[in-house]
Amino acid sequence: MENLVVEFEARCELYAPHANSCTEVASRIRKLDLSTSQEASITSIIRLAVAETMYGMLCGIEGFASIGNTQGSYQLTDESGHILTGALDSLFFERVPELCGT
Numbered sequence: 001m002e003n004l005v006v007e008f009e010a011r012c013e014l015y016a017p018h019a020n021s022c023t024e025v026a027s028r029i030r031k032l033d034l035s036t037s038q039e040a041s042i043t044s045i046i047r048l049a050v051a052e053t054m055y056g057m058l059c060g061i062e063g064f065a066s067i068g069n070t071q072g073s074y075q076l077t078d079e080s081g082h083i084l085t086g087a088l089d090s091l092f093f094e095r096v097p098e099l100c101g102t
Contacts, residue, residue, distance in 0.1 A: 051098040
């Protein structure tokens with residue numbers, strides 16, 4: 001789970017409008033010349049969009065939602081064979097504040 005949270009933070013950082021980010025999304029946001037308050041708002045929206053997308057993909061992988069109009073049932077295991085199915089989406093939901101409305 002920790003790797004998913006790290007990936008979430010890395011994705012959010014890629015799209016943030018600060019000078020260190022070199023993605024096209026960040027570049028376009030910088031061109032808007034937003035105020036500090038507006039940048040904070042757009043960053044919050046980006047974090048929510050990334051969180052909802054990752055959560056939706058996790059739900060789809062676990063078989064709780066469809067991906068591309070196809071819903072299947074899968075059994076995910078870790079390297080040791082421990083079953084992870086049914087836990088990833090809820091664990092991610094608990095670890096990412098944007099999904100909890102905070």
